[in-house]
Amino acid sequence: MNFSSFLVLLVLTWPLCAHANQADRKQSELDSLKQRLHTLQQEFRSTQTDRQEAADELRQSERAISSAVRQxxxxxxxxxxxxxxxQTLTQQAEATAARIREQEARLAQALRAAYQRGQGDALKLILNGADPNQSTRDLRYLAHLSRAQQATIESLRADLAQLAxxxxxxxxxxxxxxQLQAAHEAxxxxxxxxxxxxxxVLQKLSAQFKQQRREISSLQRDERSLTRLVERLNRLMAQQAARAAARARAAAQQAHKKPAAEKDAQxxxxxxxxxxxxxxVAxxxxxxxxxxxxSLRLPVAGELMNRFGDPREGGGLRWKGLFxxxxxxxxxxxxxxGQVVFSEWxxxxxxxxxxxxxxxYMSLYSNxxxxxxQVGDSVQPGDPIATVGNSGGQPDTGLYFEMRHQSRPxxxxxxxx
Known part of the structure; x- marks a missing residue:
């Protein structure tokens, strides 16, 4: 039973006749309620401390995951x-090897032809007593052939060096x-x-984070409203029975509304x-x-879970963006x-x-x-800037997205x- 329900029960059971002994009994119950409030405040501070420590652990873990995905x-x-x-080097090596084989084949063919014609010995052409003019032409041809063969040999040497x-x-x-493959696997x-x-970390937080994340703010409001309710009880004890009954009925109607809201929120x-x-898209x-x-598009495809400006679960605040x-x-x-101006947990x-x-104008992408x-990076429309998750203790996996102009949503x- 929450505090509001407890207070409603006190009002509904208030006797129509405010006798002195009944007032004393209700004052005793009020003192008990104040003691419960003190206990609640201590539990609330303890919960806040535990939540902060768990959030620090969550921040370190989620920072490490973000860095690992980026690496x-x-x-x-x-x-x-x-x-x-x-792949490029392999293709170049194959082309060079093919060129070497072609040059080797041409050189071997030229050497065979020279041997078959018997033109491999310049001294023999000079001493064989043939026509001098013909000998001169044969020597020139032989020299030209020798230079061509030498050039082929030099080109072959260069290609062999390039292949190596x-x-x-x-x-x-x-x-x-x-090495890159090993680093990738690591x-x-x-x-x-x-x-x-x-x-x-999330398992450690699950028991308190899923419920208390919404309840922490309501506990703070309960703490403020409880004092007002206690003062209201003191005033009710001094009022007439009819006024007390009317307020009891109003409080009962309010109590019937709250569980329905809580049921929706849970x-x-x-x-x-x-x-x-x-x-x-770009x-x-x-x-x-x-x-x-x-003319713009939302940053991720998925289910829109709220409308801009609707009350958030637990009351008090309104949605400033879209989840x-x-x-x-x-x-x-x-x-x-645009340009990235913040990139951090x-x-x-x-x-x-x-x-x-x-x-x-700014756009915000969280969770x-x-x-x-990183800060300072320029981005273009459609550039991937992050991946969807549920960091920050968000119970659902998704993206919380806001747009702001001059800091206003x-x-x-x-x-x-």
Whole structure:
């Protein structure tokens, strides 16, 4: 039984005749209520301390996961580049080897032809007593043939040297690729270990975080309202029976409304208010950001779980953005061109990234699993900037998205198609 229900019960059971002994008994119950309030305040402070310690552990784990995912992505890119280099080197080596075989064949053919014609000995041509003019022409031909053969030999030597260099570079790239593969596998193991550690933190928080995350704020309101209720009881003891009965009926009606709200707030799984299927794509525009109103897309596809401005669970606050329920690891895309001005873990928001679009407009993406962009990075429409998660203690996996102008929240649905 919560405090409000307990107070309602006190009012409803108040006797119509305010005798002195009954007033004393109710004052005793009021003192007991004050003692319960004191105990509640102590429990609340203890819960706040435990929650802060658990949130610090969660921050360290989620930072490590974000870094591991980013390193894994960089290793994949480097491995793909190295594989491309290795393929290019292999093609060059095969082309060089084919050219060497062709040159060897031509050289062997030329040497065979020279041997068959018997023109391999210049001294023999001079001493054989043949026509001097013919001998001169034969010597010139022989010299020309010799120079051609020498050039072929030099080209063959160069190609052989190039082939050896290509083979050596190919071996180096193969070694580099092997090392990158090993680093990739090690990084994957590190990521799995970090995720297991995060799951342990989330399990530690599950009992208190899923419920107390919504109840902490209501406990603070209960603490403030309880004093007012105690004062109300003191006034009720001095009032007439009819006025006490009227207030009791009003309190009973209020008590019947609250459990229904609590039941809605504690439902097993909320139904979405809408579904988004389109995500940002690359586009170029000379218009300022304010001129893009009505043409943008939400940063991730998924189920919209609230409307902008609706009261949040637990009451008191209203939604300043949209929570889009989506699968873990899905890419979060920038809605428009801009520059990253914040990329860090923030209490209550988990891994948060903020993009400045100019003219005082900013877009905020929170509860991410990993952040791809860092402060100072420029982004274009449709660029992946993060991945969906449930960091920051969010019970559902998805993205919390806000748009702000001059620090004031604006309705994102007014900006999308």
């Amino acid at each position: 894994l992505r960089q290793l994949d890119d480097e491995r793909q580049r190295t594989q491309g280099d290795l 260099a290509l083979q050596q570079e190919t071996a180096q790239k193969t070694t580099e690729l092997t 990084e994957q193991q590190k990521l799995l270990a970090e995720k297991r550690a995060r799951e342990q 439902g097993q799984r909320r139904s979405p208010v809408a579904v988004n299927t389109e995500t940002p 586009f170029r525009s000379d218009r300022p950001f304010s001129g893009l109103k009505g 889009i329920r989506a699968a873990e690891g899905v890419a979060v895309k920038a809605i428009a061109a 923030l209490r209550g928001f988990g891994n948060l990234i903020i993009v400045d679009h100019g003219e005082g 991410n699993e990993s952040l791809y962009k 604006v309705n994102p649905l007014l900006w999308v198609k």
